Amino acid sequence: NAGVTQTPKFRILKIGQSMTLQCTQDMNHNYMYWYRQDPGMGLKLIYYSVGAGITDKGEVPNGYNVSRSTTEDFPLRLELAAPSQTSVYFCASRPGTGGGxxxxxFGPGTRLLVL
Amino acid sequence: GESVGLHLPTLSVQEGDNSIINCAYSNSASDYFIWYKQESGKGPQFIIDIRSNMDKRQGQRVTVLLNKTVKHLSLQIAATQPGDSAVYFCAEARRDSSYKLIFGSGTRLLVRP
Known part of the structure; x- marks a missing residue:
């Protein structure tokens, strides 16, 4: 298993541009999450999904959108990039509930710079 | 400002000594706690977890202690090695909240050779 994979690894965007951060897991996990991590800080939850077709907001959802059409994929969309969205983005997944x-x-992260 | 967040609390220990990293969590309703290790440029890596019905859990060279009375979590690393140098985060979660993780601010562990 490759685990959780994310693409791209690094991206520079201009203010107002849009992009999609890709996240794929091959572990058949139901739950998937998107976090952002600002320099020297802990991670903050943007959006999460409890299964295909179901998504919900986390702590910092403004400026982002997600979709979950398959179990494997959970893309994060930035529609109008702003400098405040400069961060490192991590995708995560987990199987379910109980028994560990x-x-x-977590995936390896996508570093995004908005100029 | 932004620079405040860059100054993580740092714990410096001698190789071979034991390390203790502390964390205060915020929600008394949290029932699941987890420690992650994050090396530079990488995603968080699971170390150990503990449920609220336990006070202590041991893994390989690591022990997590939970004190619900004062909402405090600690990670003990025995015989600290250079490879343990990283930033360590605690996180809390609740079963009735889909186990969404709420992360602490992190502690940088530096191991002196």
Missing amino acids: KETQY
Whole structure:
């Protein structure tokens, strides 16, 4: 298993541009999450999904959108990039509930710079 | 400002010593706690977790202690090695909130050779 993969690794955007951050997991996990991490800080939840077709907002959803059409993929969309969205974005997934299934496994991250 | 967040609390220990990293969590209703290790340029890596019905859990060279009375979590690393140098985050979650993780601000561990 490749685990959680994210693309691209790094991207520079101009203010107002849009892009999609890709996240794929091959572990058949139901739950998927998007976090952002600002320099020297902990991660903050943007959006999450409990299964295909179901998404919900996290702590900092403004400026982002998500979709979950398949179990494997959970893309994060930035419609109008702003400098405040400069951050490192992490995708995570977990199997379910009980018996250690609560543990979230993280991808390697996408570093985004908005100028 | 932005520079405040760059100054993570730092714990410097001698190789071979034991390390203790502390964390205060915010929600008394949290029932699941987890420690992650994050190396530079990488995603968080699971270390150990503990449920609220436990006070202590041990793994390989690591122990997590939970004190619900004062909402405090600690991670003990035995015989600290250079490879343990990283930023460590605690996170809390609730079963009735889909186990969404709320992360603490992190502690940087530096291991001196």
